[in-house]
Amino acid sequence: MDVAVNLELKTLNVRQDITFYNTSNDSLDSIVLNDWNNAFSDKNTPLAKRFSDEFYRGFHVAKPEERGNTTILSLTDSDNLALEWQRTVKNPDFIVVKLNRKLSPGEKIDLHLTYISKIPSAKFTHYGFDQNGEMNLKNWFISPARFENHHFVKNNNFNLDDIANASTDYEVEIKIPHNYSITTDLNSVSKDNSNSAYTAYSFSGNNRTDFNLFIEKQNSFRSYSNGEIEVLSDLKTKRVSEIQRALIIDRVASFANNFIGKYPHQKITVSQADYDRNPFYGLNQLPSFISPFTDEFIFEITFLKTYLNNYLKNSLRLDPRRDNWVYDGIQIYTMMKYMEEHHLDQKMLGRLSDMKLFKSYNITNITFNEQYSYYYMLMARKNLDQPLGDPKNTLIKFNEQIASKYRAGLSLSYLDDYLNHNIVPESVQEFYNLNKKEQTNRFDFEAILTKNSPKKINWFFETIIDSRQIIDYKFSNVSRTKDSVQFQIKNKTGIYAPIPIYGIKKNEVVFKTWIEPTKKDSVYNFDRKNADKIVINYDNEVPEYNQRNNWKSLKSVVIVNRPIKFNFAKDLEDPYYNQILYIPTLNYNLYDGLTPGIRFHNKTILDKPFTFDINPAYSINAGTISGSSAFSWSQYYRNSTLYNVRYSISQNYFHYAPDATYLRLNPMVQFRIREKNFRDNRKQLFLMREVIVNREASEYITDNSPPNYSIFNVRYSNTKTELINHFNFMTDVQFSGDFGKIAGEIEYRRLFENNHKLNLRMYAGTFLYNKTDSDYFSFGLDRPTDYMFDYNFYGRSESSGFFSQQFVMAEGGFKSKIEPSFANQWMTTLNASYSVWNWVEMYGDIGFMKSKHQSADFVYDTGVRLNLVPDYFELYFPVYSNNGWEISQTKYNEKIRFVITLSPKTLVNLFTRKWF
Numbered sequence: 001m002d003v004a005v006n007l008e009l010k011t012l013n014v015r016q017d018i019t020f021y022n023t024s025n026d027s028l029d030s031i032v033l034n035d036w037n038n039a040f041s042d043k044n045t046p047l048a049k050r051f052s053d054e055f056y057r058g059f060h061v062a063k064p065e066e067r068g069n070t071t072i073l074s075l076t077d078s079d080n081l082a083l084e085w086q087r088t089v090k091n092p093d094f095i096v097v098k099l100n101r102k103l104s105p106g107e108k109i110d111l112h113l114t115y116i117s118k119i120p121s122a123k124f125t126h127y128g129f130d131q132n133g134e135m136n137l138k139n140w141f142i143s144p145a146r147f148e149n150h151h152f153v154k155n156n157n158f159n160l161d162d163i164a165n166a167s168t169d170y171e172v173e174i175k176i177p178h179n180y181s182i183t184t185d186l187n188s189v190s191k192d193n194s195n196s197a198y199t200a201y202s203f204s205g206n207n208r209t210d211f212n213l214f215i216e217k218q219n220s221f222r223s224y225s226n227g228e229i230e231v232l233s234d235l236k237t238k239r240v241s242e243i244q245r246a247l248i249i250d251r252v253a254s255f256a257n258n259f260i261g262k263y264p265h266q267k268i269t270v271s272q273a274d275y276d277r278n279p280f281y282g283l284n285q286l287p288s289f290i291s292p293f294t295d296e297f298i299f300e301i302t303f304l305k306t307y308l309n310n311y312l313k314n315s316l317r318l319d320p321r322r323d324n325w326v327y328d329g330i331q332i333y334t335m336m337k338y339m340e341e342h343h344l345d346q347k348m349l350g351r352l353s354d355m356k357l358f359k360s361y362n363i364t365n366i367t368f369n370e371q372y373s374y375y376y377m378l379m380a381r382k383n384l385d386q387p388l389g390d391p392k393n394t395l396i397k398f399n400e401q402i403a404s405k406y407r408a409g410l411s412l413s414y415l416d417d418y419l420n421h422n423i424v425p426e427s428v429q430e431f432y433n434l435n436k437k438e439q440t441n442r443f444d445f446e447a448i449l450t451k452n453s454p455k456k457i458n459w460f461f462e463t464i465i466d467s468r469q470i471i472d473y474k475f476s477n478v479s480r481t482k483d484s485v486q487f488q489i490k491n492k493t494g495i496y497a498p499i500p501i502y503g504i505k506k507n508e509v510v511f512k513t514w515i516e517p518t519k520k521d522s523v524y525n526f527d528r529k530n531a532d533k534i535v536i537n538y539d540n541e542v543p544e545y546n547q548r549n550n551w552k553s554l555k556s557v558v559i560v561n562r563p564i565k566f567n568f569a570k571d572l573e574d575p576y577y578n579q580i581l582y583i584p585t586l587n588y589n590l591y592d593g594l595t596p597g598i599r600f601h602n603k604t605i606l607d608k609p610f611t612f613d614i615n616p617a618y619s620i621n622a623g624t625i626s627g628s629s630a631f632s633w634s635q636y637y638r639n640s641t642l643y644n645v646r647y648s649i650s651q652n653y654f655h656y657a658p659d660a661t662y663l664r665l666n667p668m669v670q671f672r673i674r675e676k677n678f679r680d681n682r683k684q685l686f687l688m689r690e691v692i693v694n695r696e697a698s699e700y701i702t703d704n705s706p707p708n709y710s711i712f713n714v715r716y717s718n719t720k721t722e723l724i725n726h727f728n729f730m731t732d733v734q735f736s737g738d739f740g741k742i743a744g745e746i747e748y749r750r751l752f753e754n755n756h757k758l759n760l761r762m763y764a765g766t767f768l769y770n771k772t773d774s775d776y777f778s779f780g781l782d783r784p785t786d787y788m789f790d791y792n793f794y795g796r797s798e799s800s801g802f803f804s805q806q807f808v809m810a811e812g813g814f815k816s817k818i819e820p821s822f823a824n825q826w827m828t829t830l831n832a833s834y835s836v837w838n839w840v841e842m843y844g845d846i847g848f849m850k851s852k853h854q855s856a857d858f859v860y861d862t863g864v865r866l867n868l869v870p871d872y873f874e875l876y877f878p879v880y881s882n883n884g885w886e887i888s889q890t891k892y893n894e895k896i897r898f899v900i901t902l903s904p905k906t907l908v909n910l911f912t913r914k915w916f
Contacts, residue, residue: 001141003174004198005215010065010119010129014141018111020103024147028103030096031111032152034165036139039093039157040068040120043753046093046156051124052723053681054397059124060723061755068120068128070142078110093157094145113142125159126273134180136273137213139163146319148439155321158393160400161277161313162320165209167439172203174213181219183232185269185314186211205265207436209317212269221269224249229263233270235303239295248300252307255338259425260311260330261432268310275306281402282348282371292350297343308334317435323442324392325408325465330428332409333416336369337425343368361567362574372406373540374572374606379403380470380545381607383636383643386678389442389466396678410543411464417541418498418514419453427452459496464543468638471497473517473536474549485528485554489517489536493545502538503531504551509538528554547575573604585615588902590795590803591655593621609634619655626661628652644672652789657797660698664789666691682720689713691788700797705776711736711788724751732765739777740768743811757835761813766826770852775822781812781829781849781859782821792901800894807876807897814845815897816861816881823849833865841865843876874899 004013022028039047043060051059059067075083077100084098103109117140122128127138139157146153146164153164171189175198176182186203193199205211214221220234224246231249257263280301291298308331318326339346347353348366358364366374379385379399386399388408395404416424430452431445446461463469472492479486485503496518503511503526510529526534536550544550548562565577573579580600587595597617602608611634616627632648649667656662668689675682695707717730726749733742743765750758765779772778776785783804786796791810795803807815813831829847836842843865850856861881867874876897878886886895 001170001172001174003141003172005135005174005176005180007129007133007135007177007180007215010133010135012117012119012137012140014113014115014117016113016115016142018113018144019108020111020144021108022103022105024150025105026150027105028099030098031103031109032145032154033095033097033142034093034139034145034155034163035070035087035095035142036093036157036163037068037117037119037141038070038087040124041070041092042067044089046091047159049724050158052725053679055723057723060751062121062124066121066123067118069118071116071118073114073116074112076112078112080112083111091154091156094154095142115142117141122273126277132217134217135213135215136271137215139210140213143210144168146439148319148441153319153321155393160321160392162324162392163210164319164321167207167209167317169206170204170208170211173200174203175200176215179217181216183214183216183219183221183269184212185232185265185267187266207264208314210314212271214269214271221271224253226250226253228257229253230267231270231307232267233303234272235270235275235299235306236272237295237299240299244296245299248296248303249307251342252300252304252338255341256308256311256334259334259337259428261315261429263311264315264436268307268314270303270306270310274310275302278305278309278401280305281375292352294350297346297350304335304338305331315432315435317439318441321392325388325404326442326445328405329388329408329412332372332406333412333424333428334409336372336409336413339369360565361571362577362579363572366572370540372410373543376403376407376410376543377545377606383638384678385468387466387468388464389461394677394679399678407543411460414464414541414543415449415457415460417500419455419457421454423452423454424449463495463497469493469495470545470638471495471499471542472545472549473499475534475536475552477523478534478552478554480528480554483528484525485531485534486523486525487534487552488523489515491517497542499536499542499544500538501526502535503529504533504535504538505529505531512538548573550575571604573606573608578602579604585617587617588794589654590798591621591658592619592626595619595626595654597627607634622655622661624661626654628654641676642671642673644670646670646672656695656789657698657700659700660696662693662695662789664691664693680720681722682718684719685715685717687713687715693787693789698797703776704774705772705787706738709736709738709787713788725749736777738771741765741770741777741779742768743779755835757841759831759833759841761809761831762829763811763813763831764826764828765811767824770824772824775824778822778824778851779811779827779849780822781827781847782807782814782817784808784810786810805894805897807874807899809871809899812845812847812849814847814859814861815843815863815876816845816878816883816886816895818859818861818882820849820851820854820857822851824851826850829859833867835867839867841867871899872901 002015006013020031039045042048048059075085075097077083081100083100086096097111099109119135119140120128122130122136127136129135144166146166155164170186172186174182178193178199182201184203186205189202189204191199191201221232224231231253237245312327312331313320316327320327346368347364348368348371349364352358353364376385384396386395386404388404388411392400412424427449431448434440434444450457470493474490474492475487476490477488498514498516500512500514502509510531511526513526515524532555533551533553537544537547562576562578564580565574566580566582569583570581571579579602581602582598582600585597585599595617597615599613599615601613603611603613612631614629616625619626628651630648630650632646635645637643647669652664653661666689668687671686673684691711691713693709697707712735714733715730717728719728728747730745734740745761745763747761777787786793791808794806798804812827812829827847827849829845831845833841833843844862846860848856848858859882861878863876863878865874865876878895880886886892
């Protein structure tokens with residue numbers, strides 16, 4: 001390649017010659033070239049849709065000059081004849097070149113290309129041009145795709161850093177302005193600065209699938225060499241001396257060289273951008289003033305993770321999308337071994353583990369390596385884990401970047417512990433050396449492991465790698481004598497997997513034995529060795545689903561197998577205790593005022609089948625006890641689109657008026673349904689519940705509504721949401737002694753290419769029968785009465801004043817208060833809004849509503865919506881409605897409506913939705 005860099009236009013002008021050797025046994029009539037830079041060309045590419053799917057807004061609202069593309073000026077063969085090529089709208093990130101003649105096995109062909117690469121902004125993926133006009137270049141040039149199993153690998157760019165290039169020899173000449181420097185992991189050949197405008201650099205590299213280029217005004221990379229490899233790094237460090245950095249880099253590089261194998265290239269880059277794309281998720285990401293780790297350790301773990309990632313990506317000649325688990329497994333497994341050798345006693349909480357304040361927390365006892373298991377278990381307990389062998393692009397983001405990556409390393413560690421005798425490390429080295437000779441895939445790695453293993457390990461690939469089946473064992477029929485212990489093992493999931501059994505005495509291991517429970521009724525006898533308890537999987541070698549049932553006391557008197565332990569706020573699940581967590585709470589509504597309380601619950605960081613949440617509180621305004629509670633039981637179905645059934649009962653006791661309380665009981669069953677493709681954002685929910693309400697009589701409530709009532713409610717919702725499109729369909733049926741009603745709602749939201757957004761919502765409801773003589777159960781036009789107490793109204797019984805202006809999008813969804821405001825027969829409305837600038841929107845509502853013995857009414861309103869944080873903080877300013885020009889009427893401030901959500905959990909969901 002001859003490359004001329006135009007930093008002002010953010011373009012690279014490229015003249016490229018490709019000599020393509022057909023090393024396969026097939027005759028080729030076309031060649032596929034990867035053009036991942038062109039994935040940034042518009043808002044409809046697979047990459048753009050991926051951004052939308054993960055709720056990343058930055059690419060969609062970006063300026064045209066911030067996006068990238070590739071403009072091909074010419075593509076000819078060795079005879080200078082133009083070649084026909086195709087790059088479709090559906091697949092803009094690879095090119096299919098049709099050859100003028102078939103290329104037989106062993107033959108070669110020369111391709112000549114001239115093109116312009118417009119580099120995208122680095123804010124999308126950390127690769128591209130930054131605010132200073134400097135460039136961090138990755139996947140910017142056209143390259144031959146990997147050929148395997150009689151086909152070229154045609155991967156779209158999904159921002160996964162998994163381009164499948166063929167192994168290639170590179171010769172690159174690149175011209176940059178004199179006042180800029182260049183850093184690359186290619187080998188330097190020459191430097192020519194004889195031209196007054198630019199400096200020409202020549203680089204080369206053999207047997208590579210990719211390379212990095214960094215163009216900067218001032219070179220931020222430091223060079224470190226230990227005689228085996230030159231490391232170029234610009235990782236940011238805080239209070240870490242140059243000598244400390246050099247020692248850490250040498251220690252990591254030497255460990256990788258000895259544990260994995262010798263790096264096949266002379267240089268490697270470890271950039272801050274590489275780390276920022278895929279950081280080490282954990283407490284080391286906290287701000288330095290509250291970080292539990294030293295700056296030196298943070299730099300070490302940062303460098304270790306990024307170095308190993310680049311080390312393997314530049315060495316292994318795998319398909320990085322289809323065989324991703326091999327990359328992840330070797331990377332995390334190597335990190336675990338490194339920590340065992342250099343930081344064996346390091347805890348997950350670092351220095352916090354030494355503080356007496358935290359000694360009672362299980363999380364302070366977890367070692368640094370043990371945290372990997374908890375990140376995986378976080379997803380397994382949510383029934384969101386995926387098979388390790390699945391292609392990388394099919395994984396949800398949390399699995400792709402965290403859970404599956406960590407489980408892959410855990411799985412190799414599990415196999416290593418089970419096989420012993422250094423089988424796994426030796427197999428890693430053998431596989432690594434194989435990659436220096438030929439293109440490989442995951443089956444080559446599996447074949448090496450199988451060959452080297454003295455035991456059958458087909459279960460490892462079938463169960464641990466290629467399925468999402470879970471491991472869960474427990475003891476049954478435990479008996480003991482002074483010298484021996486006898487027990488049976490119950491396999492709760494029915495899959496085969498070896499498991500270690502430990503004997504523990506005063507927290508010290510007195511024996512450890514691996515067992516292979518192939519039969520349900522197998523009985524095991526062990527020499528007791530004075531153990532006071534036996535434990536399954538004590539050191540957490542096996543990625544097991546539930547460790548709360550993993551131990552039995554051997555003491556003669558046992559009051560409870562798992563005693564109760566109280567902890568403040570939150571903790572990791574402790575398998576040896578029944579944990580009760582407590583934390584102060586503070587709620588507010590107009591009638592109770594500030595309501596301080598204390599919350600008792602058992603919700604640790606990992607989900608559990610049974611949870612309870614009890615929150616007694618004190619109403620300062622009323623001077624009485626109030627509060628809420630909830631109890632639930634969840635059943636997960638791992639091989640069904642119906643993946644969760646949840647049984648629950650909740651209770652609320654607060655004031656609904658200044659002088660009256662309400663008690664609501666809500667027994668409920670929920671059925672949750674998802675698509676087979678876990679990345680599909682469509683979710684379905686079917687629920688049945690009985691809402692039982694007892695209200696005290698109040699002199700403020702004179703609407704003849706019954707104080708006590710019970711309603712049977714069935715609801716179904718179908719939601720598919722992402723950044724560009726949001727669709728929700730909901731139906732609701734209610735039956736009570738005095739009324740029955742049915743309603744439906746359709747909501748649609750669309751973000752257009754001009755960055756304007758349209759919101760549409762249609763609601764229709766009708767009574768099946770209605771014997772009531774008040775509007776308490778009627779359809780509300782601008783504000784529901786919320787007789788089932790579902791919404792968090794701060795002043796639910798207010799008809800005037802500030803609290804009556806709180807808006808909830810429900811039923812009619814109008815913002816203006818129009819008479820009649822209720823319908824006791826039927827109602828249908830259409831709510832619409834359209835963004836005109838940033839978060840400023842125009843809204844309009846129209847509808848028809850009818851009450852018994854009255855003609856139907858046509859209602860409408862319009863106004864301005866400030867959509868500051870959708871569904872969380874919004875303001876509505878009415879302009880014109882059935883009431884006339886509201887903006888010119890008196891007391892206009894009382895017509896303004898607001899949406900405010902104070903629930904931290906609701907706000908957190910706004911930021912976590914991209915992960916799950």
